[in-house]
Amino acid sequence: MTTTKQPAATTGTEQGTDALRALRALEDGRPSMRLRAALAIGTTPDPRCVEPLVERCAIEPEFLVRDMLTWALTRHPVSLTLPALVRELRSERAQARSQALHTLSKIGDRQVWPAITRALLSDADDEVARSAWRTAVVLVPEGEEPVLAEVLATQLGRGERETQLSLSRALVALGDVAEPALHAATMSPDPSLRAHALATQGLLREPDTGFDFAIEEAKRVVALGGSGREGL
Numbered sequence: 001m002t003t004t005k006q007p008a009a010t011t012g013t014e015q016g017t018d019a020l021r022a023l024r025a026l027e028d029g030r031p032s033m034r035l036r037a038a039l040a041i042g043t044t045p046d047p048r049c050v051e052p053l054v055e056r057c058a059i060e061p062e063f064l065v066r067d068m069l070t071w072a073l074t075r076h077p078v079s080l081t082l083p084a085l086v087r088e089l090r091s092e093r094a095q096a097r098s099q100a101l102h103t104l105s106k107i108g109d110r111q112v113w114p115a116i117t118r119a120l121l122s123d124a125d126d127e128v129a130r131s132a133w134r135t136a137v138v139l140v141p142e143g144e145e146p147v148l149a150e151v152l153a154t155q156l157g158r159g160e161r162e163t164q165l166s167l168s169r170a171l172v173a174l175g176d177v178a179e180p181a182l183h184a185a186t187m188s189p190d191p192s193l194r195a196h197a198l199a200t201q202g203l204l205r206e207p208d209t210g211f212d213f214a215i216e217e218a219k220r221v222v223a224l225g226g227s228g229r230e231g232l
Contacts, residue, residue: 019046026052031062038065042072050076054084057103058096070103078109086115094125101131105138113139121151126163129155133170145177153181156200157193165211168200178204195222 025037041049053073060066073081088100097120104112116139120132133152140148152171171178182204185197198218202209
């Protein structure tokens with residue numbers, strides 16, 4: 001009788017060698033090699049890889065590679081990933097803060113909610129702030145949504161289109177609890193802030209309305225001296 005030869009089991013030493021090889025590849029100058037390395041680490045998680053993955057997130061220039069690094073981190077135990085990611089939220093490097101926030105949103109563990117501070121939600125770097133808004137909406141505990149909405153409303157009128165769109169989406173995702181904070185913002189003497197608040201109100205009532213249309217309509221209302229619902 002012919003027997004089929006079974007592949008040899010992978011030993012701990014071999015797994016360790018593979019992990020070290022993948023970690024070295026994360027430093028390769030070719031994005032394709034770094035992408036493959038992150039995929040390999042995520043496919044075969046190894047606790048020794050968590051810190052190097054987090055460190056690489058802070059400096060990796062390619063979006064697709066960063067996304068794979070995040071996926072690889074989600075494949076590891078939260079007991080290892082959360083402390084490392086929360087530490088990155090205090091980094092002086094904006095990309096480190098932003099990518100840590102993004103990864104935390106993918107992990108979705110609400111025990112890190114206290115680390116999503118007002119300072120992050122109002123971070124001077126737009127990309128960090130946008131990541132913080134998206135993450136906060138995912139992780140906010142039940143009952144804390146109105147307070148979050150009030151903090152987010154302080155950022156209305158900030159930045160260019162993409163930043164304003166991100167903030168509007170975050171507020172709309174909170175639902176009707178965002179309405180009081182938005183209503184208060186429509187009374188602001190700042191026309192840019194008032195227009196952004198009105199546009200977000202419009203999106204909250206009619207989610208299918210495009211942001212560009214909503215913001216232009218809001219600007220028209222503000223230019224005509226309005227601040228209420230009648231113009232939208």
